[in-house]
Amino acid sequence: MKFPAFSYAVPATVAEALELLAADEDARPLAGGQTLLPILALRMASPGCLVDLSPLSELKNIVFEDQTLKIGAMVTFAQLARATAHQANFPLIYLALKHVAHVAIRNRGTIGGSLAYADAAAEMPVVVCALNAIMVIAGVGGARRVAAADFFTGHFSTAIERRELLTQIEFPISDHTWAFEEVSRRPGDFALVMAATGLRMRDGQCAEARIALGCVADRPLRAPAAEAFLSGKQITEETAAEAGQIATSDLKSHADIHASAEYRRKVGSTLIKRALLRAAVEPRL
């Protein structure tokens, strides 16, 4: 459908954007529009005012400093994919990027927009959980920092309050080896299930494992029991499969037109196993 009517504001700075959001209860930020505009077209929401963030160049920087990759919320997936200098230090981001949407969507869709909408079938929420990223959220009174573990609160829901703006995502560097696995109907489609795994090995044994799953619940999940299980173990077909089982045995997955809950659990378990075996043979930094 055509978009419902809205008033339209173009701030010149983040401060102005925050003022606009604070002044109007019914205002919403417009980032790349690849989630919000379909939401408008489907009449799932009709905000009274859109605050267009596209001119805010201060939100379009990618900077590596203090062992941290700081990505502005308005960085598009295409821009991030072109910033290959960070690929060696942050392989998981780039592995996951290969699965993010279709080329035309990647050219406008932003990392901040994807995280702020927190679609359970989107890749970036899983990535920030696996990498223990920090979301920087600005408000009129100043900025606050929210860990990925506390950021996602449910289906299409996050810790961002009305009148606030996600401005930056901070990824601490890690010395894990990483793998990302996804099943979707076509390349670029929303995931049916996805898994990200990271391994820090010492003398052939797992010193720390990270396992994150996407599209199996209303938000991205870490699998602490499976991560603990792997500690001190070698990564073999058996231990990797066991970790997949532990991570998915209690899952209350959703069923939809694309996949049953049982299917999601089984595929999730298999993807964790595959990703662990792949991460185990990745060369370390």
Added chain:
Amino acid sequence: MKKTAVDELLLVNTTVNGRAYSFAIEPRISLADTLRYELGLTGTKVGCEHGVCGACTVLVDGEPMRSCLMLGVQAEGRTIQTVEGLASGLKLHPLQESFKRHHALQCGFCSAGMLATALALLRDNPTPTRTEVREIISGNLCRCTGYETIVDAICDTQVAEFMRGEQRG
């Protein structure tokens, strides 16, 4: 900071197919509808209107984007190319000729979007593999399911030769 009220018209200056346009539209109008109704460029087709089908894909500053997921007012200062801008007069673009030669269009509804997506790919990589082509057009639906001939047309050697020439030129 500029803010417009609901229904207030906003002046937009943009370049489409090499021609400068200046017009006033409501912010709620998508770029696709702006092209079709404001500028009369009906070669851009509107299919699903929520970013799934890819029919409305155009090149914005050279990159493929969904014109149904962009506001017309966001065309301000941008350079847009639609299917109408591909031919030189009556001479079709080699990729259009290739679509014709390979029967890569049946109803034609997806063609404008397919061409925009394929052109951006070929500009960076004139000789993609069939797998790369299938991946890149995975965001463009052909309701006639004529994908094989579309892939044939994009992988055509004459097109590759022309695009290599463009790269050098």
